[in-house]
Every structure is written in structure tokens, then in C-alpha cells.
Amino acid sequence: MTDAPITQDVLTIPRKQPEGGKQNIIGLTRVALRDALIAMGTPEKQAKMRVNQIWQWVYFWGVRDFAEMTNLAKGYREQLDAAFIIQLPEMVSKQVSADGTRKYLVRIAGGHEVEVVYIPETDRGTLCISSQVGCTLTCSFCHTGTQKLVRNLTAGEIVGQIMMARDDLGEWPEHGMGTGDQGPRLLSNVVLMGMGEPLYNFDNVRDAMKIAMDNEGIALSRRRITLSTSGVVPEITKCAEEIGCLMAVSFHATTDEVRDKLVPINKRWNIETLLDTLREYPRLSNSERITFEYVMLKDVNDSDADARRLVRLIQGIPAKINLIPFNEWPGSPYQRSDWERIEKFADIIYKAGYASPIRTPRGEDIMAACGQLKSATERERKSRKQIAAETGTA
Incomplete structure (x- = not known):
């Protein structure tokens, strides 16, 4: 196991300035x-x-x-x-689910696209934003992981997603009024759980979140921002020290054998290494607890033995476990665990003293649920290839 610096063969920031060389303030x-x-x-x-x-x-x-x-x-x-x-990413399209979830297709410099999802709830509104175009991690249960990484988003393209959503929600205060004067915020929480691995784009994510947390601007509390990582161990401590937001970990398995297949980054930083680092995170960031995200895959990671092993693994870490019913996508190799199985799994964790909410799938009818994000052009491109293969014109 090595903690060597992380490098990626990706171009990061588009150099071309918009509008005749003008610099974007965002x-x-x-x-x-x-x-x-x-x-x-x-x-x-x-x-x-x-x-x-x-x-x-x-x-x-x-x-x-x-x-x-x-x-x-x-x-x-x-x-x-x-x-x-002053330029934001371009909203190409918006889909609204039957449950009120909004999915935006957003175009950035170079004509690339990412997806952004807004989830309204009774007590808050959560925006799921992207940090990269595509992803390098190839997690086998995740639709985004089937789209190759194109590049990192800039800080402006990341915070611009928040601003674009506030435009759509009509949430900028009227002149002379404070944000609180207009009632509860429609966009109250941000989660870095969209396309990409945020900790592989650390500097841009950090700068964007610093802007979002600035009290004289968007003014989101650090406890209203959650960064989700698949386990980029060397950057986790930096996240605590330089951003200080809440941390979620895409965990999804209780043995290295299974996690190597579901979350291939585990081959570089295994479960033991990841958990040792997370044990330090709440102290460093003064956060209350780590969120462990656990997608429920039928006959893969959903047994009683897995639940009990999970409890043993996280012992000593202030934590809650978000159980995510698998959101199926075309060609996915997995099935969602039966509801009774998910409830039994949750009950074992709850009786061990950990919160174990089962996440209600949102926006499935518009492919906006967790693990389903993938730019429309990539879906279309894949569809064309499939059609060509099936008709023998490839």
C-alpha cells in the first residue's frame, strides 16, 4: 500500500477565456x-x-x-x-420527476456536459452537484462509472452549478432583503455526490466550497455541505483541514474481496487503511459523524453476516449508515435487494446503536437517482454504438 501523490492523465482547466479574453469572476x-x-x-x-x-x-x-x-x-x-x-454553466435541459426532483443537464466549457440534481423535501432542499466530467473509478454498480473521465471541473463550474440552480428556483434575495427574510431556503444543502470523485479534483472543489460557505455570499454552513468520496485516503485529512465539510464514504462492502469488485479504488487503499484514516476525520473537522453510504445489491452485500461485519468494522467511528436501494440502469449487472432484506439489514445496524435510514429512491423516472447520472450525450453515443452493433453496421 502506498500514499504516493495521486496523479491523473486528465486535462483540468480550460485555458480559453470567454468573450475575447475576459476573465470569469465566478x-x-x-x-x-x-x-x-x-x-x-x-x-x-x-x-x-x-x-x-x-x-x-x-x-x-x-x-x-x-x-x-x-x-x-x-x-x-x-x-x-x-x-x-460573470458567467455560469449553461442549462441545456431540465427534467422534473413525478416526485418533484429536478435533473439539469449542464454544458460547460468545451461543450462537455454534466448532470445536476435538485431534491426537494419538506424540511430542506438538497442539490447534488458534479466535480468531474465522467469518472475514473469504474465502480461496477454506478452508471456514471461507465462514462470515461474527460476532465476536472473548474471551481467556477462547480460553484456555478449552485448558482444556476438558485436561478431556476428563483432564490436570490430581492434587493434590500436578507436571505432569511424570504422564508426557509429552497436550496439549503449541497452534496458532492454527482459525477466524478471530488477528492481527485481537490483544489477546485475546495475553492468552490469556500466560495459557497462565505458568509457574505451564498452562505451555506459547512454542516450543510457533504462531500462523498470512494476512499481517496491521502486527501481525506486535507478535506478535514482545508474544507471542514461533512464526509460521506461510498463503502458498499464489508470485505476487500467484494469491495475490490464494487469499488476498485479499494485495491489501492483497502478497507482497513480507509477506516484507520476515517477514525481521525471527526476530530480534525469537528464533524459529528461520518456517513457510510451502502448500496443494497441482491445476493452481493446484503446478508445478515454483512450487516454484523459492517457494525464491527466501523466500531469507534461516530457514524450513520445510509442504506441505498440499488437504482437500476440499462445494462446494469446487479439487482436491488428485496425490501424485506433491506429492512432486516437496517434493523441489525440499528440494534447495534447506529442510525440506519433507508434512502427513498428519488427521480428514478428521469434517471436522476443515486448512481444513475450520466450525460445525455454519452447515453446517446452508447445507444448509437449498440444499435450499430446489433444491425451489423459497426
Whole structure:
């Protein structure tokens, strides 16, 4: 087992600037925005104040036009407009499930696409965002894992998904009002559980979440943000130290033999190594507990013995277990565990002293459920190949 630095043969950030070389403000940290404003000609003594003003307009009010930033002088607004752009990822399409779940197909620089899902509930609204185009992990039960990794998303493309969803929900405060004045937030929680492995794109994810958590902007509490990893061990401690959000782990098996097949990253960092690292995470981040995600696969990982072994493995870790009924997708090699089996599994965990909620499948009718995300163009491309193979025209 090695903790050597993680490298990926992926291009990370598109270099081409939009609109004739203008720099996109979305995704710049406060420090980066300050530097950019100084480079534009803003006096250093004024730069911090200008960052605060622009930050509030962009991330609190959701303004996209410098002309609307009325506490800035007209000449300065024109200067900003000449140097910068405020640009979000493009919403290509939106599907709404019978249960109210919304799935967005989002286009980013280079024409690539990712999927974003909004799940409304009575006490909160959760947005599931993506961190990569595709995924390298090839988890065998996950539809996203059948799409090859194209590239990492930039910080702007990640936080831009949150802003795009707030646009669609009409959730930016009216001028002169605070967010709380308009009632409970429709988008109150963010989970990094969409396309990609967030810890393989650490720097961009960190910067995006810092922007989302900034109290003078979107102002999401770190306890309202959950990062889900398949177990990139060297980055877990960095996540605690540099982001501090809640941690979820795609666990899904109780033996290395089974987890090697379901979550191949286990071959690099096995269950013992992963759990040893997680035992330190709650202390480092001051989080209350780790969430273990466990997809229920019929006759694969759903036995009473698996449930009891799971309890033994996580002993000493403040934890809850999210049991996820498998969401089937075309060509998937697995079946969902029977409901009675899931309930029995949950009961064993609950009696051992751990919360074991069974996640209600959401958005299945629009392929928006956990493990089903895959860009529409990739689905279409695969379909064309299948058709060609079946007709002998490949």
C-alpha cells in the first residue's frame, strides 16, 4: 500500500477565456479576485473594499451585470465590464420527476456536459452537484462509472452549478432583503455526490466550497455541505483541514474481496487503511459523524453476516449508515435487494446503536437517482454504438 501523490492523465482547466479574453469572476477566491482587480488597475488600498462589494453583488444578490452594481462608480463599472465576465454553466435541459426532483443537464466549457440534481423535501432542499466530467473509478454498480473521465471541473463550474440552480428556483434575495427574510431556503444543502470523485479534483472543489460557505455570499454552513468520496485516503485529512465539510464514504462492502469488485479504488487503499484514516476525520473537522453510504445489491452485500461485519468494522467511528436501494440502469449487472432484506439489514445496524435510514429512491423516472447520472450525450453515443452493433453496421 502506498500514499504516493495521486496523479491523473486528465486535462483540468480550460485555458480559453470567454468573450475575447475576459476573465470569469465566478470561481475566483477572494484573494484571486483581489489580485485580478489590482491587475486591472484598481489601487491596492481600494482592492479589499472592491472585492467585498463585487462579492456581495455576485454571490448574495446573484447579479450578472456590472451595470447593476450601483454602489460602484459608473466609470469603474465600465472598467469591470471591459475586463471581466460573470458567467455560469449553461442549462441545456431540465427534467422534473413525478416526485418533484429536478435533473439539469449542464454544458460547460468545451461543450462537455454534466448532470445536476435538485431534491426537494419538506424540511430542506438538497442539490447534488458534479466535480468531474465522467469518472475514473469504474465502480461496477454506478452508471456514471461507465462514462470515461474527460476532465476536472473548474471551481467556477462547480460553484456555478449552485448558482444556476438558485436561478431556476428563483432564490436570490430581492434587493434590500436578507436571505432569511424570504422564508426557509429552497436550496439549503449541497452534496458532492454527482459525477466524478471530488477528492481527485481537490483544489477546485475546495475553492468552490469556500466560495459557497462565505458568509457574505451564498452562505451555506459547512454542516450543510457533504462531500462523498470512494476512499481517496491521502486527501481525506486535507478535506478535514482545508474544507471542514461533512464526509460521506461510498463503502458498499464489508470485505476487500467484494469491495475490490464494487469499488476498485479499494485495491489501492483497502478497507482497513480507509477506516484507520476515517477514525481521525471527526476530530480534525469537528464533524459529528461520518456517513457510510451502502448500496443494497441482491445476493452481493446484503446478508445478515454483512450487516454484523459492517457494525464491527466501523466500531469507534461516530457514524450513520445510509442504506441505498440499488437504482437500476440499462445494462446494469446487479439487482436491488428485496425490501424485506433491506429492512432486516437496517434493523441489525440499528440494534447495534447506529442510525440506519433507508434512502427513498428519488427521480428514478428521469434517471436522476443515486448512481444513475450520466450525460445525455454519452447515453446517446452508447445507444448509437449498440444499435450499430446489433444491425451489423459497426
